[in-house]
Amino acid sequence: MASTPHPGSPTPLTATPSAAERRASAARTSDVPNGWILFAAVTLFMSGGLTILFGLAALLNDKVVQVGGTGGPVVWDITAWGWVLLIGGIVMSLTGIALALQMTVARWLAVGFVLLHAILMFAVASEFPVFAVLVIALDVVVLFQLTAQWGRTR
Template sequence: MASSSVGRTTDPGRPPDREYSVAAAGTILMAGVIMIIAGAFHILQGLVALFDDQFYVVGTEYIYRFDVTSWGWTHLIGGVLLVFGGAALFRGAVWARILAVVLASLSAVMNFMWLPYYPLWGALIIVLDVVIIWAVLAHPRDLRTRGPF
């Protein structure tokens, strides 16, 4: 039985579309806020690496090793991109969601490579990046199916 009221789906067992859009907006809002916070963390990492080269110390047992100043610039630029991406995510546009997944994925890879310098901080940012990716990809509006299948 199809319902003719506005905001209702054709399946009587499904909640109204309005509930999907509220949950979707909350998920995207959460991802945007976390993205801005992760970007701010990146900016802080970058500024610390730029202003004090001796703050981060790396052990000798890691295969890859990078200059701390170049990491500082990388984190600073990545942080600014994450903040702008998080702000764009508030629009809820598909391009902003794609950008959010790409930037959070790059941030996770960058922080994985940052683990030798500051393991706890890098792991925290990786967790935030995974939460961002989950929140953007688990958008309830996209989980609905149209038709009988």
């Protein structure tokens, strides 16, 4: 039996929210990405940051990559590769920020960049195997989060 509240008494609690309460709740939750997409955005930003550092290392120390120690022959000059990684890392970091802001185009860009980045890391895997494997694994995790949670955000 429902009773009418007395003047000055608190509003009674109801079991079902009103339409206005549902709209307000939906507005609050639609502004925040779900946990997996936020994880992918942060991981993409972090992977881009590591790529920036790797590109800077390649630019600043392009004669360090050698076979057989310091007296061995230079495998290749990685200055151009350093520029590619530096620019790619900046773009990846910006895409991670856009993904966290739930920009629609950021998902498509993120999937493309993550795929390209993982493939390109195989080119340096012989010189920096541990770093390359870690970054490729990070890219696979980000790719999974972007594709597995595709329909759950706007």
